[in-house]
Amino acid sequence: MLTDPLAEAMAEAEKLVQSAPHIRTEQDLAEGYRYLAGGILASVHAQWAWDRDQPFFVTGTGPFMKMGLDNPDTLYWGTRIDDSHEYVVRGTRGTTADLSFQVLSGNYTADNVPGSESAFDDRAFDIAEDGSFEITFGPESSEGRRNYFQLAPGSTQLVVREVYSDWDQRRGTITISRTDTAGIAPAPLTQADLEKRYARSAKALVDRVKTWLQFPEWFYLKLPVNTLTEPRLTPGGLATQYSSVGHFELSDDQALVITVPRADVPYMGFQLGSRWYISMEYSYHQTSLNHNQAQVDPDGNIRMVVSARNPGITNWLETNGHETGILQFRWQRVDQALGPADGPTAEVVPFDEVAKHLPYFEDNRITEDEYRTRIARRQQQVAARMLG
Numbered sequence: 001m002l003t004d005p006l007a008e009a010m011a012e013a014e015k016l017v018q019s020a021p022h023i024r025t026e027q028d029l030a031e032g033y034r035y036l037a038g039g040i041l042a043s044v045h046a047q048w049a050w051d052r053d054q055p056f057f058v059t060g061t062g063p064f065m066k067m068g069l070d071n072p073d074t075l076y077w078g079t080r081i082d083d084s085h086e087y088v089v090r091g092t093r094g095t096t097a098d099l100s101f102q103v104l105s106g107n108y109t110a111d112n113v114p115g116s117e118s119a120f121d122d123r124a125f126d127i128a129e130d131g132s133f134e135i136t137f138g139p140e141s142s143e144g145r146r147n148y149f150q151l152a153p154g155s156t157q158l159v160v161r162e163v164y165s166d167w168d169q170r171r172g173t174i175t176i177s178r179t180d181t182a183g184i185a186p187a188p189l190t191q192a193d194l195e196k197r198y199a200r201s202a203k204a205l206v207d208r209v210k211t212w213l214q215f216p217e218w219f220y221l222k223l224p225v226n227t228l229t230e231p232r233l234t235p236g237g238l239a240t241q242y243s244s245v246g247h248f249e250l251s252d253d254q255a256l257v258i259t260v261p262r263a264d265v266p267y268m269g270f271q272l273g274s275r276w277y278i279s280m281e282y283s284y285h286q287t288s289l290n291h292n293q294a295q296v297d298p299d300g301n302i303r304m305v306v307s308a309r310n311p312g313i314t315n316w317l318e319t320n321g322h323e324t325g326i327l328q329f330r331w332q333r334v335d336q337a338l339g340p341a342d343g344p345t346a347e348v349v350p351f352d353e354v355a356k357h358l359p360y361f362e363d364n365r366i367t368e369d370e371y372r373t374r375i376a377r378r379q380q381q382v383a384a385r386m387l388g
Contacts, residue, residue, distance in 0.1 A: 009202035022275035066278035086138035094172030097165035167381035231338035255307035260344035273326035
């Protein structure tokens with residue numbers, strides 16, 4: 001049958017999920033099955049939406065299709081490209097903190113990270129007073145052409161990231177067209193086309209699960225537990241992003257107190273991730289905070305508490321039943337190097353002694369009703385940004 005490759009891939013991916021080494025609890029496995037469902041959706045969707053001749057921007061990650069430690073503050077768009085053709089990207093700039101573009105060569109696999117051929121943000125091209133823009137990617141030299149970007153040999157993907165420092169910021173718009181096929185309808189699907197798309201969906205699903213199970217081992221788990229690295233340029237070629245990473249392991253009677261200076265940058269965000277290398281649920285739980293959502297203490301520091309139980313403070317990050325997980329800071333649109341003094345410190349303390357480690361604890365307090373209001377607001381903002 002036409003769908004046999006996909007059915008076989010789903011069974012193989014399920015076995016990969018079941019045998020993941022980090023599974024400790026029924027919740028871990030249940031989240032794995034939900035992760036698998038999102039992977040199936042994304043893999044099938046991408047292979048039917050992507051067309052090298054008639055490209056569209058497609059999102060491969062979101063509230064229900066997570067991968068790659070997705071940032072709750074970011075909308076991700078991507079499309080397949082070919083270095084021998086020319087593409088025009090048109091859009092309107094929203095009010096978000098950052099809008100960036102990255103050209104990749106190759107794909108993420110369990111053995112490989114794709115090369116970053118170029119990366120830039122919206123300061124690299126002209127934007128009209130009404131927020132509209134038009135930029136071109138193609139094989140010709142970009143010398144002397146402000147809104148033209150040359151594609152390096154081997155370029156295969158164009159990725160766009162729109163980053164929110166405030167979840168009420170307005171989303172922009174973006175489209176892409178290949179200049180030699182604009183206005184031309186694609187050829188009708190053939191049996192061979194159908195077989196290729198189902199086969200590619202199958203391969204994409206298995207590769208997706210295998211790939212992202214490797215990333216925590218490569219970049220996080222070899223670090224000392226309950227610590228965070230100094231800020232560093234993010235691997236992968238993002239031109240203006242610094243990151244600090246780590247992983248946690250906490251019991252119910254422990255808390256991780258994280259202190260970080262409020263940086264003078266357009267975007268600064270922190271999130272918790274699960275060992276499936278995806279964001280922890282962020283619509284109904286406060287598992288991420290950016291610099292506008294977080295409470296800043298009078299001394300200019302942001303102090304957050306990562307714990308299973310609620311310490312009654314505004315900057316609580318919920319582990320939501322996870323004994324282990326990933327810690328991730330990002331600073332974006334950074335114009336000067338960040339050093340150790342700009343980065344976070346972390347300390348494991350007994351949960352019952354959290355107040356002793358927060359010098360402005362009385363200022364940090366929040367009631368259960370106030371916290372519920374914060375969560376209700378998150379639900380509305382996620383729906384408006386990502387779904388509505």
